[in-house]
Amino acid sequence: MNVFYEEAGTFKIGTILADNNTSLQIEAIHGKRSKIKATSVLFKFDTPPLSEFMSHVHKIVEELDPDFLWECCAQEVEFASNTLAADYFGHSPNPVESAATLMLLQNAPMHFYKKGQGRYKAAPPDALRAALVSLEKKRLQAEQQARYMEQLNQFILPEEFKPRLPQLLYKPEKNSIEWKALEAVCAETKHTPVKLMEKCGAIPCSHDYHFNQFVWQHFPSGIDFNELDSQPVANNINDLPYTDVAAFSIDDASTTEIDDAFSVTSLSLGSFRIGIHIAAPALGIDPDSPLDKTAATRLSTVYLPGNKITMLPEAIINHFTLAENTVCPALSLYLDVSDDFTVIKTESRIEKIKIVANLRHNELEQHFNEIALNKGDFQHTFSQELSLLWKFACKMENQRGKANDINSDKIDYSFEIKNNRVTISERRRGSPIDKVVSELMIYVNMEWGKQLADAGITGIFRSQANGKVRMSTSPAPHQGLGVSQYAWSSSPMRRYVDLINQRQIIALLRNQPPFYTKNSDKLLIAMRDFEMIYSIYGEFQRAMERYWCLRWLVQERIQTINAQVIKENLVKFDHIPFITRIPSLPEMAPSTYVKLQLSEIDLLERTLHAEFLHKQDA
Numbered sequence: 001m002n003v004f005y006e007e008a009g010t011f012k013i014g015t016i017l018a019d020n021n022t023s024l025q026i027e028a029i030h031g032k033r034s035k036i037k038a039t040s041v042l043f044k045f046d047t048p049p050l051s052e053f054m055s056h057v058h059k060i061v062e063e064l065d066p067d068f069l070w071e072c073c074a075q076e077v078e079f080a081s082n083t084l085a086a087d088y089f090g091h092s093p094n095p096v097e098s099a100a101t102l103m104l105l106q107n108a109p110m111h112f113y114k115k116g117q118g119r120y121k122a123a124p125p126d127a128l129r130a131a132l133v134s135l136e137k138k139r140l141q142a143e144q145q146a147r148y149m150e151q152l153n154q155f156i157l158p159e160e161f162k163p164r165l166p167q168l169l170y171k172p173e174k175n176s177i178e179w180k181a182l183e184a185v186c187a188e189t190k191h192t193p194v195k196l197m198e199k200c201g202a203i204p205c206s207h208d209y210h211f212n213q214f215v216w217q218h219f220p221s222g223i224d225f226n227e228l229d230s231q232p233v234a235n236n237i238n239d240l241p242y243t244d245v246a247a248f249s250i251d252d253a254s255t256t257e258i259d260d261a262f263s264v265t266s267l268s269l270g271s272f273r274i275g276i277h278i279a280a281p282a283l284g285i286d287p288d289s290p291l292d293k294t295a296a297t298r299l300s301t302v303y304l305p306g307n308k309i310t311m312l313p314e315a316i317i318n319h320f321t322l323a324e325n326t327v328c329p330a331l332s333l334y335l336d337v338s339d340d341f342t343v344i345k346t347e348s349r350i351e352k353i354k355i356v357a358n359l360r361h362n363e364l365e366q367h368f369n370e371i372a373l374n375k376g377d378f379q380h381t382f383s384q385e386l387s388l389l390w391k392f393a394c395k396m397e398n399q400r401g402k403a404n405d406i407n408s409d410k411i412d413y414s415f416e417i418k419n420n421r422v423t424i425s426e427r428r429r430g431s432p433i434d435k436v437v438s439e440l441m442i443y444v445n446m447e448w449g450k451q452l453a454d455a456g457i458t459g460i461f462r463s464q465a466n467g468k469v470r471m472s473t474s475p476a477p478h479q480g481l482g483v484s485q486y487a488w489s490s491s492p493m494r495r496y497v498d499l500i501n502q503r504q505i506i507a508l509l510r511n512q513p514p515f516y517t518k519n520s521d522k523l524l525i526a527m528r529d530f531e532m533i534y535s536i537y538g539e540f541q542r543a544m545e546r547y548w549c550l551r552w553l554v555q556e557r558i559q560t561i562n563a564q565v566i567k568e569n570l571v572k573f574d575h576i577p578f579i580t581r582i583p584s585l586p587e588m589a590p591s592t593y594v595k596l597q598l599s600e601i602d603l604l605e606r607t608l609h610a611e612f613l614h615k616q617d618a
Helices: 050-063 066-072 081-089 095-106 125-153 159-170 177-189 193-199 206-218 226-230 290-298 314-320 370-375 383-399 432-455 496-509 521-555
Strands: 002-007 010-019 023-027 033-037 041-045 078-080 112-116 119-122 242-251 260-266 272-279 302-304 307-309 326-337 343-360 411-418 421-428 461-465 468-472 560-567 570-573 579-581 593-602 607-615
Touching: 002 033, 002 050, 002 095, 010 033, 010 050, 010 095, 041 095, 050 095, 066 081, 066 095, 078 081, 081 095, 081 119, 095 112, 125 159, 125 177, 159 177, 159 193, 159 206, 177 193, 206 521, 226 290, 226 314, 242 272, 242 326, 242 432, 260 343, 260 383, 260 432, 272 383, 272 432, 290 496, 302 521, 326 432, 326 496, 343 432, 343 496, 383 432, 411 521, 421 521, 432 496, 468 521, 496 521, 521 593, 570 593, 579 607
Parallel strands: 242 343
Antiparallel strands: 002 010, 002 041, 010 023, 023 033, 078 119, 112 119, 242 260, 260 272, 272 326, 302 307, 326 343, 411 421, 461 468, 560 570, 560 593, 570 579, 593 607
């Protein structure tokens, strides 16, 4: 005697070896013996033979139509499988027909709901229609996924991928059929999704891939200003007093947001007056205006080699930038300085001034450098002014206790991109140009921070203690700079914090109530968001500098390069700001020079492979 039984949701057959009433010992067709509960048996049979039984069952199952059976069975009530089988076959079902009916019911869960052993209920019409629609949808999606995979395996980008490229590249929907197809082909080809997409032509430019990823993540509405860029700028310069000074700026060649300029005016008995002039966009950007809200969202200009995303629209920048041969509104700090370079008086003004020149680093440094200063002779239109500013800067640096600052020996790098070629230039930090600009900026930020603090007006201050820099609405010493307080206010076109502080300074000078109070939500939110976003922008800038370093290595066909050990297996390449780990580097003392073999430069991953060749002589 044989049995047809159910175990763990699966129908099975076997020959009875022993019947213990509540349980049975059976032997499966392949000889395996097991013990089953008597209650799991659906029916017993003698014929056909056990070896032929399931083939007969499957043959009938193939002929059964679940749709037809669903129409035949009783609706809204439970039924036994044998009842349905008798109705369908027109007679009391034999064992094969009973088993076939049970398997059909079990394999059609959309049509029939299981209610117990051998008992079912027909699915409601609406539920069945929905289930069939879903099944058809899955079938079509499976066909589409297979088509996608076939194309991707041939490195052909499916047309349906093109409008969804940003999502697929930067924030894929893991349940989409596009991603499932991409993931499946990546598993077959051992490519990363980005590499596979590149091979399919979806990433024609590695630079644009990185730039667009950043924009996608942090500028979801795009980087254009739309109607804000065409809005007229309020012309409020006419009401400002004019001061007749010859002001000049010092910036690199690519700077368009010229925030600061300087002037030097002779006074009696060898003393002189230094003017530190800061662009004044706060005079034309009303708090809570659409333009202000946009700036408060961006919080800073984003810099990267060869490009930038400005905080303010071009029209606003052009209106307030301190461009040469123009009369510009400015927030100015004047320092009356004695012949020994001691500051004897300060005065702040809201005014308009004439910018007579925009000096650029690459041209100015040919004349204004340490060699020329040591000789005491350099020829330049502003040689007298620059010499005085240099001596004043040196004294201010001494007063801050930073004359021997080791940071002055570090190298800064500039990137110039023309026609898709990159030039990387080195400049030693602490050059006369750097020292003049940085010391005057430190002074103005320190002094205006002091004026705000003395007047009890809230500003956003930067402080440093125990090596940690933080921002707050309360003044505190900045140990790294050696000043008692420091409030960023010298770059109001490039940093929203500076724009906020400029509004507060203007209110102080005009004897008006300040816009921001100590507990102002707008002030606190801007301060909190700025720290986070400024870090993100800085990390992006470093990542893109790393990218352009790799581009330079490819461009110059560099195969070996010298590098200096920083610590353990971390090294810095010569002449470019590229730091990486070298797994094959033996134990070396920091500052040791080594030669490396380069290979496998990957511009999408921003990585390379480097092998240690040998130690270099000191």
